[in-house]
Structures are given as C-alpha cells and as structure tokens.
Amino acid sequence: MAVVTTSQVAAQTKRRRHLDWILLGSTAALAAFGVLMVHSATATRLANAGADPYSYLKRQLVWLVLGAIAMAFTVVVDYHRFQSWAPALYIGAVVLLVLVLTPLGSEINGAKGWFGFGAFAVQPAELLKPVMVVVLATVASNGRGPFDLKRLVRMLGLVAVPLGLLALQPDLGSVMIFCFATFAMLVVAGAKARHLVIVGLIGVIGVVGALQLGVVKDYQRARLTSFLDPQSNERASYNLRQSLTAIGNGGVTGRGLFEGSQTNLSYVPEQQNDFIFTAIGEQLGLIGALSVIIVYGLVLWRGVRTAMLSRDFFGTILAAGATAMIGFQAFLNMGVTVAVMPVTGVTLPLVSSGGSSILATAILLGMIVNVHLRRFARTPLSPSLSTGT
Amino acid sequence: MSPPWARRAAKARESARKLEENPAGDTRMRLTIIAVVIGALLLTLGVRLWYLQVLDHEDFSARASDNQVRLIRSEAPRGRILDHNGNVLVDNRVSFSIGVEKAQIKSSDDMDRIVSRLSILLNQSEDEIRTKLEKPKGSPVDAIPVADDVSKQLLLYIEEHQDEFPGVVAVTRPVRVLTQLTGCTDEQKKKTLAEQTDLSANRDDIRKDPCRSIAPHVLGYVGETTADDLDAHSEYRIGDSIGRGGVEASYESSLRGSPGLKKIEVNSQGKQVSVLGEEPPQQGKDVVLTLDPDVQTIAEDALREGILRARNTYDGEKGHPTPAPGGAVVVLDTHTGGVVAMASYPSFNPQDFIGGIPQATWESLNDPANQYPLNNRAIQGQYPAASTFKVVTAISALQNGFVTPETTINAGAYYTAGREGRRFYDWNKTGHGRTDLAKSLVESVDVYYYTIGDQMYQRRGEGGDYLQNTARQLGFGDKTGIDIANEKGGQVPDENWLRRMNNANPAAFPRNSWNPGDNINLSIGQGDLLVTPLQVANVYAAIANGGPAYKPHIAQQIQAVDGSIDRQFPPEPIIQLPIPPEQIQVIQAGLAGVTRDGTAKRAFAGFPFDQVPVSGKTGTAQNGSTKTDTSWFASYGGPNNEYTVVAVVEEGGAGNVTAAPIVRRIYEGIFGLTPGNIQEGDRTD
Incomplete structure (x- = not known):
C-alpha cells in the first residue's frame, strides 16, 4: 500500500473536516491548562519541601500522552463496535472493582479504590466510567419498539452492581456521578416521566436509607454534611474553610501563577488533585475560574450537539452519557471547593493530576468525537471497512 | 451466517429505524433538558464564585493572611530584686512550658488525641488538661500553658514528634531563682541554689529542700495570669507571669519588662517558613530594696523562736496553753522609713509557687486551720494596739x-x-x-x-x-x-x-x-x-x-x-508629732524607762543599754474572756535610734513575756550581742 489513491486522500480530508475541532480545541485547552495549574499549584510547595518542583508536571505530561493515545484509539474505531465489546468490558470492570476491595487494592484517603503500580496508581472506578456509558447506551438502544420498562430495569440492574461495589470502597463521589449519568441517559433514551420519577424516588430513599442504616460511616456523613456548616469543628470543615478562604483570597484577578499563600503553604489539601479548582481560584481569581467553567460549557455544548446530530440512537445515548458524565463530574468537583456540594473526592476532568481520571475522560471525549465524526456515514468508516471494499 | 459487513449494515439500519421510532424532536428536547440542567449547575458555580471572590474577597484575604502569619510572643525575663547592698535576692532563669495553640488544632478528634497524648506525657488527667484549655479567654492563637517548667527531655520529645502533637508548642519563659536562703546548712544552700538553675532538676525535690528563701512575704511570688487579670490588664496574655503579693506585685510594672514579638510565616502544619519581623524581649527593671538580709534572717528566727517559746507556756489566766498561732515583726530604718526587715509567721515556701503551685499545696496554704501563712501580718494583721x-x-x-x-x-x-x-x-x-x-x-x-x-x-x-x-x-x-x-x-x-x-x-x-x-x-x-x-x-x-x-x-x-x-x-x-520637742523628750524618757525599770525590765534584764540603748513599750491586748491576750512590744533602739522594731504575737500572752523578748533578740542579733537570759517574770501590761 505504498501508493495513496485520490479517493483515500479525499476520505482523509473529509474525515478531518468531520472532526469536532471546537471540542478537540476545548479538550486541548483543558489539558494544557491542567498541566499549567498542576505545576503552578505544586511547584512552590515542592521547592519549599526540597523536592523536585517539576515532579507533578512531568507525571501529568506522561498521563496526557497516554490519554491522547487512548483518545485517538477511541476515535479511530467505529463506535458501533463498542456495542459488541460491551459485555466483556462490563465483566472486566466489575472484576477489577471486586479485586480492588481485596488486599490487592490499596487505600488512599480512607477509600480502597486504587491499584498501585510503582509511582502510578490506577483507579478502576475511573475506567468504569466509559465502560458504563457504552454498556448503558448499548442496552438502551438494543431492542425493538420505543424505550420500555424492560430496558430501563435492565439498565438499572447493570449499574447497580458496580455502584454497590463503589459504595463499599467507599467512593461516594463516583457513585453520585454514575447516578447522575445513568439518570441522564434514561432521560435521553426516552424513559417515561413517571418511571423517571419512580427511579428518582428510589434514589432518594436509597440515600436516606444509607444514612439511616449506618451503611455510610459517621466520618463520611460528617464529611458529606460539612459543606452545610463550614464553621464546624471537623477536619473536613477545616479543609473546606481553607478552600473557601483560598478561593475568596483570589479575588477577581487572582494572586498570580505560583502565588497565593493558601496554596503554597498547603492550607488546602490535594491542591493538585481534588482541590485544584481551589488553586485556580486563588491564583487566577474569578477570571481564571470562570474561564474553566466556560470551557466545560463548550464541552457540554459540543457533547449535546453531537448527541443531537448522531446518525443513530446508540450514538445519541453514547454521546449524551459521556457528556453527562464529564459535565456532572466537573460540576461536582468545583461545587465541593466552593461548598455547594458535599465533600467527595472526585477529580476535575482533564485538569486534575491523576492518571486514571485523565484516561477515562480522554476516552469519554473520544466517544463524543467518534459519534460526531461518523454522524453522516450510512456505513461505518473504520479501516476494516476500507479493506472490505 | 451473513458476512460481518452485512450484519453491521443491518444493525445500522436497525439503529436508524429506532431513531425514527423515537421521534427526533422528543430526543432533542430531552437532550436540551440535560444540557440545561448541567448548564444551570455550572451557572450556580459562577454565582457562587462571584460571592466568594468579589463580595467576600476582603474578608477571605484577611483570613488568608491570618492563616499564614503568626505572632510568637516570648515573655521578657523579670527584673531582679536586690537587697540594700545590691546583692541579688531574686533572680531568673529560663524555663520551658508546654502550651497548646487551639487555633492550630483542626478538629475535635485531633484535640481528643492531643489531650490523651499530653495526659500520658505530662502525667496529668485528661480532665485537668481540658479544664486548662477551656478556661482562658484571650486570643485562640496564643499558646495556653498546660505544664510549666518541664524538663528538656520532654520538650525534645514533643519537638521530635510534632506530627503527633500539632498545635502543641514549647514556650520559653523565665522562672524565679531565690538566692537568699535560710533554715539550712551552707552545704544545703549550695545544693538548693544549684538545683534551682538546673533545667533537669525536679521541682518537687527543690520544694522538699530544707532551705527556704528569706522574706517570702516581702518578696511575694509570681503566678500565671487568670481571666480576671486579663480583664484588668489588656497588655497581658493568658499564662503570662504576674506578681502576686509583696514586691513582685507592687512593682509588677517595673519588674515585668516587655515581651518579645516574632512575626513568622507558617505553613498549614504550623511550621515556620520565614521570619517576617522580630522584636526582642526587654528585661524588666531591677528593684533594689531597703531590706537587709541579715537582719531579716535575725527577725524571722527571733519571731519563730519567740512564738515556739510562747507555745510552751501555760496561760494561767485563761486556763489553757498559750496558742500563739501567728505573729509579725517590723524593723524600720528610723531615719528613712525604709523596711530593714519584715517577718510574718507562719510563713510559706516561695518555691511552691515556681513552675505552678500544686493544688494540694495551694489548698493547704488557704486552709484556716493553717492560720493563713500567705498573709503578711506585719501589714495585713489588724489588732487592738x-x-x-x-x-x-x-x-x-x-x-x-x-x-x-x-x-x-x-x-x-x-x-x-x-x-x-x-x-x-x-x-x-x-x-x-x-x-x-x-x-x-x-x-x-x-x-x-x-x-x-x-x-x-x-x-x-x-x-x-x-x-x-x-x-x-x-x-x-x-x-x-x-x-x-x-x-x-x-x-x-x-x-x-x-x-x-x-x-x-x-x-x-x-x-x-x-x-x-x-x-x-x-x-x-x-x-x-x-x-x-x-x-x-x-x-x-x-x-x-x-x-x-x-x-x-x-x-x-x-x-x-x-x-x-x-x-x-x-x-x-x-x-509629724503635734507636740513640741521637749514634750517628746518626756515621752522618750518614759519609753527608755520601760526597758530599764518598767514593764519590760525582766525581758531586757542584763541588756547592755550603754552600748545599745533601747526604748519601748509593752502592750497586752485583751482578747475576750477565753482567748489569750495579744502580745505587743514596740521599740526603737541603737546608738542613734536607727532601728524601730515592733513585734506582735497573736494570742501570745503579755507583751513583756512574749513580744519583748523577741524584740530583744533582734537587737542582740543586729548589734552582735551575746543573747542574754530572759528572766521569767510576772505578766505586766
């Protein structure tokens, strides 16, 4: 295949034109901003501690390269093939979630949700995100006739198992994200309003039950409710108070990159990770923080637009699920730092350091790009197809 | 089996059909709802940020700078107290206290852990520590002392285990060293002096030493500020040293000095990152007393011996032994009003107050059965004259x-x-x-x-x-x-x-x-x-x-x-006596007769008046029908009448029997006379 035919060139050009450049641009912007902020939030503190100020920066770059590869792979393969992978992906993800609860998994910050591999830790809950989007979209679009109760129950059943496992870690942040994404996918799939209400009620009862029956441990409850009273005498409240102080300290224009006493003197924990938005708020102020929100808004817009443009129902739900997953996670992460959401340890997609999260987000975004790319083709545009003709 | 591409094509057609079954308009609307919901959530964040970063910005930025900047106060060494010759009576040495900065403790769980660790380390009950931490008002960033004058080893332990003791700090503070000791041999004095300046010495051991500082009532002692003190003096912080009683209290403002202030930048662990400014402490001023330690020792010994002697006598008039629970001696420099000596009995050990007085000792000092040893009867005792x-x-x-x-x-x-x-x-x-x-x-x-x-x-x-x-x-x-x-x-x-x-x-x-x-x-x-x-x-x-x-x-x-x-x-x-000198001379003559031929004749029998003239007056104050009389002797003496000496013994009997001999012993001591025999005699007035 040394000779490139004109038709192949035309196809390449066409494909490139069908890429969602706004979404890709937003993705690149978030990723680049993440690199900058991870470095800016940690450099001074690492230098003060006598460590390599570039250590987080380097790690972030490695993960972003891996993320870009994963994203490219996700874009290149026709998304319809995901349907056939769904059962295997699902079983694999659930097995990992079980294994992480065994002594093979390691505990970080009180949750048993990681596999450690040297300097890198893999979090199965993150990898579950794209898997669940594929699985739920497959089930939602698989079957005859309008979306019915059978498919709804099947979707809920499939999501319940990993949710239970996540709650055991406990990783309540991920549980919230999956609940929101699943609900959003049910809405988009066409579930009847009364069914949605019932599902919502079951969710509320589940939450109340978990709190009442002691499934949620006291310290978790204290952490979850600390955002209601940031002045209380709990460690989570202390962290939250410091987060609010840091963000408020930023003002409109911020203290400047690598500046900000709250960030540099480690008053806010996990400032390169779950609380990176706090560092953004302090260092870049309202302007920086709003910019981040706006870029997520762009992602949201492109995701929903792709779902609308999808040529088929699976693509619609796939794109919608991925968008809801990313959008809600971003909201939850930022909401925690400004005390509008309970303190849960979730990352800011693409921006926070954290390899599994970057990979998961890259794959989810890749799915949206994929659906957008193939929105007109009546036949799949995968390389295997071209060999078939 | 159809070829894979055909299967895929069939699937694609199926999907397209489904999309048609599910009208695009409905899906669009549902997608719009999701978009609006997430959009609204993101908008909420924007509004919240506006509140935090625009409306409350100043408040938060003040909090942020409070967070990072800490003022560390260090108490100034107190001024010394010197005797009439400029020799040191009360000195200082550095000591270390353990304090807790409550603001540095992040949660009640952390507080529980710290209290329980301190309890083991300091050998205090958890309740005791909690009470100390809860009582004081003052700023939460000040360290509240929980243990004073701790050993260097303990301090090192806490410094090495800062992660286990967040918010627990060492506070350097001066403590008093009492240098004029009495009641023991010279060898013991050396030992007690050495112990007082030894950082690893056990406070309780020093307290048990037989050596005691002279003039505890005159010198007073140093305590820690209480909430009441903070109300009265805004410049004090909780746990500061403050003089109680005696010269320590009356010259507090001179002795105190001004605390040092160090402004440092700290990180979230409370570790110092940089020094922003420093103002060293200024030692307090020295107070030179008129007190003569030799006369003071003589007076204390004479008073104690006189009282013990009185207790060995029987009050025949009232029909019970002479109780003589307490008494006082004042020795003034007649020509200046300077206090040469001032003794009060019973007395206390000022060492008990250094490094925090044990509760039991405090209670015992305030128990009425012990006749209030803290009272300085020379200026606080009030009796019929x-x-x-x-x-x-x-x-x-x-x-x-x-x-x-x-x-x-x-x-x-x-x-x-x-x-x-x-x-x-x-x-x-x-x-x-x-x-x-x-x-x-x-x-x-x-x-x-x-x-x-x-x-x-x-x-x-x-x-x-x-x-x-x-x-x-x-x-x-x-x-x-x-x-x-x-x-x-x-x-x-x-x-x-x-x-x-x-x-x-x-x-x-x-x-x-x-x-x-x-x-x-x-x-x-x-x-x-x-x-x-x-x-x-x-x-x-x-x-x-x-x-x-x-x-x-x-x-x-x-x-x-x-x-x-x-x-x-x-x-x-x-x-100023409102009578002419010649009339005063008559009074002087009368008083001179008291010791030589009068009511105090027997008490002063054999006294060398030609060397040391002493004039005085006995006093025997009736004390109701059952209590023994209050014994008085007021005098002046010396070649130029340079000393005015007054002794009183509560329920000590007749003035000539108990108080006059005490005064005699003091003159003998001051002028280096051989103590003469005091003749037993009838009680006079």
Whole structure:
C-alpha cells in the first residue's frame, strides 16, 4: 500500500473536516491548562519541601500522552463496535472493582479504590466510567419498539452492581456521578416521566436509607454534611474553610501563577488533585475560574450537539452519557471547593493530576468525537471497512 | 451466517429505524433538558464564585493572611530584686512550658488525641488538661500553658514528634531563682541554689529542700495570669507571669519588662517558613530594696523562736496553753522609713509557687486551720494596739492641753467613770500612786489614761474626738502607703463608726451612741481600735526621730539591668508629732524607762543599754474572756535610734513575756550581742 489513491486522500480530508475541532480545541485547552495549574499549584510547595518542583508536571505530561493515545484509539474505531465489546468490558470492570476491595487494592484517603503500580496508581472506578456509558447506551438502544420498562430495569440492574461495589470502597463521589449519568441517559433514551420519577424516588430513599442504616460511616456523613456548616469543628470543615478562604483570597484577578499563600503553604489539601479548582481560584481569581467553567460549557455544548446530530440512537445515548458524565463530574468537583456540594473526592476532568481520571475522560471525549465524526456515514468508516471494499 | 459487513449494515439500519421510532424532536428536547440542567449547575458555580471572590474577597484575604502569619510572643525575663547592698535576692532563669495553640488544632478528634497524648506525657488527667484549655479567654492563637517548667527531655520529645502533637508548642519563659536562703546548712544552700538553675532538676525535690528563701512575704511570688487579670490588664496574655503579693506585685510594672514579638510565616502544619519581623524581649527593671538580709534572717528566727517559746507556756489566766498561732515583726530604718526587715509567721515556701503551685499545696496554704501563712501580718494583721497606743493618748492629751508632762494623777487600782460609777481596773491590782507622764509609760499606768480618756469624752463638745483625731493624724485608720501589696488600714472607732456598725449589724453592735467607756477603752488601745504592726512602728519611729516619721517603704531604687538608675525613693515625711520637742523628750524618757525599770525590765534584764540603748513599750491586748491576750512590744533602739522594731504575737500572752523578748533578740542579733537570759517574770501590761 505504498501508493495513496485520490479517493483515500479525499476520505482523509473529509474525515478531518468531520472532526469536532471546537471540542478537540476545548479538550486541548483543558489539558494544557491542567498541566499549567498542576505545576503552578505544586511547584512552590515542592521547592519549599526540597523536592523536585517539576515532579507533578512531568507525571501529568506522561498521563496526557497516554490519554491522547487512548483518545485517538477511541476515535479511530467505529463506535458501533463498542456495542459488541460491551459485555466483556462490563465483566472486566466489575472484576477489577471486586479485586480492588481485596488486599490487592490499596487505600488512599480512607477509600480502597486504587491499584498501585510503582509511582502510578490506577483507579478502576475511573475506567468504569466509559465502560458504563457504552454498556448503558448499548442496552438502551438494543431492542425493538420505543424505550420500555424492560430496558430501563435492565439498565438499572447493570449499574447497580458496580455502584454497590463503589459504595463499599467507599467512593461516594463516583457513585453520585454514575447516578447522575445513568439518570441522564434514561432521560435521553426516552424513559417515561413517571418511571423517571419512580427511579428518582428510589434514589432518594436509597440515600436516606444509607444514612439511616449506618451503611455510610459517621466520618463520611460528617464529611458529606460539612459543606452545610463550614464553621464546624471537623477536619473536613477545616479543609473546606481553607478552600473557601483560598478561593475568596483570589479575588477577581487572582494572586498570580505560583502565588497565593493558601496554596503554597498547603492550607488546602490535594491542591493538585481534588482541590485544584481551589488553586485556580486563588491564583487566577474569578477570571481564571470562570474561564474553566466556560470551557466545560463548550464541552457540554459540543457533547449535546453531537448527541443531537448522531446518525443513530446508540450514538445519541453514547454521546449524551459521556457528556453527562464529564459535565456532572466537573460540576461536582468545583461545587465541593466552593461548598455547594458535599465533600467527595472526585477529580476535575482533564485538569486534575491523576492518571486514571485523565484516561477515562480522554476516552469519554473520544466517544463524543467518534459519534460526531461518523454522524453522516450510512456505513461505518473504520479501516476494516476500507479493506472490505 | 451473513458476512460481518452485512450484519453491521443491518444493525445500522436497525439503529436508524429506532431513531425514527423515537421521534427526533422528543430526543432533542430531552437532550436540551440535560444540557440545561448541567448548564444551570455550572451557572450556580459562577454565582457562587462571584460571592466568594468579589463580595467576600476582603474578608477571605484577611483570613488568608491570618492563616499564614503568626505572632510568637516570648515573655521578657523579670527584673531582679536586690537587697540594700545590691546583692541579688531574686533572680531568673529560663524555663520551658508546654502550651497548646487551639487555633492550630483542626478538629475535635485531633484535640481528643492531643489531650490523651499530653495526659500520658505530662502525667496529668485528661480532665485537668481540658479544664486548662477551656478556661482562658484571650486570643485562640496564643499558646495556653498546660505544664510549666518541664524538663528538656520532654520538650525534645514533643519537638521530635510534632506530627503527633500539632498545635502543641514549647514556650520559653523565665522562672524565679531565690538566692537568699535560710533554715539550712551552707552545704544545703549550695545544693538548693544549684538545683534551682538546673533545667533537669525536679521541682518537687527543690520544694522538699530544707532551705527556704528569706522574706517570702516581702518578696511575694509570681503566678500565671487568670481571666480576671486579663480583664484588668489588656497588655497581658493568658499564662503570662504576674506578681502576686509583696514586691513582685507592687512593682509588677517595673519588674515585668516587655515581651518579645516574632512575626513568622507558617505553613498549614504550623511550621515556620520565614521570619517576617522580630522584636526582642526587654528585661524588666531591677528593684533594689531597703531590706537587709541579715537582719531579716535575725527577725524571722527571733519571731519563730519567740512564738515556739510562747507555745510552751501555760496561760494561767485563761486556763489553757498559750496558742500563739501567728505573729509579725517590723524593723524600720528610723531615719528613712525604709523596711530593714519584715517577718510574718507562719510563713510559706516561695518555691511552691515556681513552675505552678500544686493544688494540694495551694489548698493547704488557704486552709484556716493553717492560720493563713500567705498573709503578711506585719501589714495585713489588724489588732487592738493595747498599751503601745498609750503614747498616742499621751500625745493627744499634751497636744490638747489635758495634761502637761508634769501633771500627776493619783492612780489607784481602778477608775470610776460616769454617774453609774462603772469601774475600770488597772492591770496592777495595787495601783501606782501619783503618776506623771513618764511614769505612766514606764509602768503602763491604765488609770492615768482612763482619766484622760474620760476627760476627753467630757470635753468632746469643745474639740470633737480628741483622741481619734490624733490617732488619725498619726496614721491610724489608714494605710501607710507602703510599697508592699495588700496593706490593711486598721480602724479608729468613733461615734459615726459605731452608728454605721449598729445600722449594719444591730446584733453585734447594740449601741449607737459613743459612751465614756468607749473613750476610756480607746485610751489604752482597747475596744474596737485595730492597728497594724507597721502603723505602730511608724509612730514609734516618729517618737525616736523627735517628731517626723518617714513613709515606710521597701524599695530604695529602681534601676535598669545595666545599673542605671530609673527611680529613687528618698525619705518622705508622712507624719509629724503635734507636740513640741521637749514634750517628746518626756515621752522618750518614759519609753527608755520601760526597758530599764518598767514593764519590760525582766525581758531586757542584763541588756547592755550603754552600748545599745533601747526604748519601748509593752502592750497586752485583751482578747475576750477565753482567748489569750495579744502580745505587743514596740521599740526603737541603737546608738542613734536607727532601728524601730515592733513585734506582735497573736494570742501570745503579755507583751513583756512574749513580744519583748523577741524584740530583744533582734537587737542582740543586729548589734552582735551575746543573747542574754530572759528572766521569767510576772505578766505586766
């Protein structure tokens, strides 16, 4: 295949034109901003501690390269093939979630949700995100006739198992994200309003039950409710108070990159990770923080637009699920730092350091790009197809 | 089986069909709903950010700078207290306290952990630590001390385990070193001195040492500020040292110095990142006293021995052993009013207060059964003056023309007053015969003074309360203003006073009119008159000086650490006897006769008056029907009458029996005389 035919060139050009450049641009912007902020939030503190100020920066770059590869792979393969992978992906993800609860998994910050591999830790809950989007979209679009109760129950059943496992870690942040994404996918799939209400009620009862029956441990409850009273005498409240102080300290224009006493003197924990938005708020102020929100808004817009443009129902739900997953996670992460959401340890997609999260987000975004790319083709545009003709 | 591409194509067609079944419009609407929901959530964040970063920005940025900047106060070393020769009586050394900065503790769980670890480490109960942490007001960023004067090892342990003790800090503070010791051998003194400056020495061991600092009541002690102190003095912080009692309290503002302030930037672990500014502590000023440690030791020993001797005697009149629970001695420099020595019994060990007094010791010091050892009876003890007051009556009578030195009164066994013919008995059942002023003092003739007291009552319509006026003129009924904390003023009773008492407590004071008997009792220093030993000393100093007495004071001067003088206290006349010198001479002659031929003759038997003239007056204050009398002896002596010495022993019996020998021993000590035998004798007045 040394000779490139004109038709192949035309196809390449066409494909490139069908890429969602706004979404890709937003993705690149978030990723680049993440690199900058991870470095800016940690450099001074690492230098003060006598460590390599570039250590987080380097790690972030490695993960972003891996993320870009994963994203490219996700874009290149026709998304319809995901349907056939769904059962295997699902079983694999659930097995990992079980294994992480065994002594093979390691505990970080009180949750048993990681596999450690040297300097890198893999979090199965993150990898579950794209898997669940594929699985739920497959089930939602698989079957005859309008979306019915059978498919709804099947979707809920499939999501319940990993949710239970996540709650055991406990990783309540991920549980919230999956609940929101699943609900959003049910809405988009066409579930009847009364069914949605019932599902919502079951969710509320589940939450109340978990709190009442002691499934949620006291310290978790204290952490979850600390955002209601940031002045209380709990460690989570202390962290939250410091987060609010840091963000408020930023003002409109911020203290400047690598500046900000709250960030540099480690008053806010996990400032390169779950609380990176706090560092953004302090260092870049309202302007920086709003910019981040706006870029997520762009992602949201492109995701929903792709779902609308999808040529088929699976693509619609796939794109919608991925968008809801990313959008809600971003909201939850930022909401925690400004005390509008309970303190849960979730990352800011693409921006926070954290390899599994970057990979998961890259794959989810890749799915949206994929659906957008193939929105007109009546036949799949995968390389295997071209060999078939 | 159809080929894979056909299967895929079929699937694609299927999907397209489904999309048609599910009308695109409905899906669009549902997608829009999701978009709007997430969009609204993101908008919420924007609004919230506006609040935090625009509206509350100033508040948060203030909090952020509070977070990072900490002020570390370090207490200044207190000024030293020096004796009359400039030798150190009270010094300082550095000590370490363990404090807790509550603001650094992030949660109640952390607090629980820290309290339980400290409890084990400091050997205190958790409740004890919690009480200390909860009580104080003050700023939460100040370290609240939980243990004082801890060992260096303990300190190192806490510093090495800072992660286990967040918010627990070492506070450097000076503690007192007491250098003038008494009550032990020279070898023991060396040991106690060494222990006091040894950082690893156990406080309890020092407390058990037989050596005690001299003059604890004069020097006072240093405690920690309480919430009340913080209310009164805004410049103090919780746990600061503050003088309590004695010179430590009265010269607090000079001794204290100014604390050092260090402004540092800290990270979230409370670790110092940089120093933003530093102001070193300024040591307090030294106070040089008029106190002579040698005389002080002599006075303390004489008082203690006199009281112990009194306790070995039997009070035949009241039918029980002499209790002699306490007493006091004042030695003034007659010519300046400077306090040469001041002793009070029972006493306390100032070491108990250094590094925080143990609760049991504190309770024992405040237990009434222990006769309040913390009280400085020389300035706080208030007793009827008894016959030592006769000089006041004499001065008043001379001043107001009731008698001249030559006037004689025929003194029988009793005096009969008023129309009811109430009898007032002399202490001497056989009477004294014709008595002039000098004899009235030598023999302490009660009837002489009863007569004057009654006459003064009769003529009070002309000149008011003659005796009370003179008494007040001579400083009774009011504090002398000595620069030692907590002085009492005593009381000079008169009709107004009686009315007030009657109003307030009619059961205890049934009368509201001043009777001749009240005046007659007052004339010999009985009744409701209350005086302090210092007030009495003041009047005898005036007699010795032939007119003026100088304000009693303990501080000679205040000087900076380098010795430069900050303030001096020259003699300041406060009273002046209102009679001419020749009349004063008569009184002096009478008082000289007391020790040689009078009521104190036996107490001073064999005393070398030619070397060391001593004049004085005995006093035996009646104390109700069951209690033993209060024993007084007021005197002045020395070649130039340079010392004024007053001793009082509560329930100590007759003045000549208990108090006069104490005074004799003091003169013997001061002038290096061989202690003479004190003859047992009958009680006199």
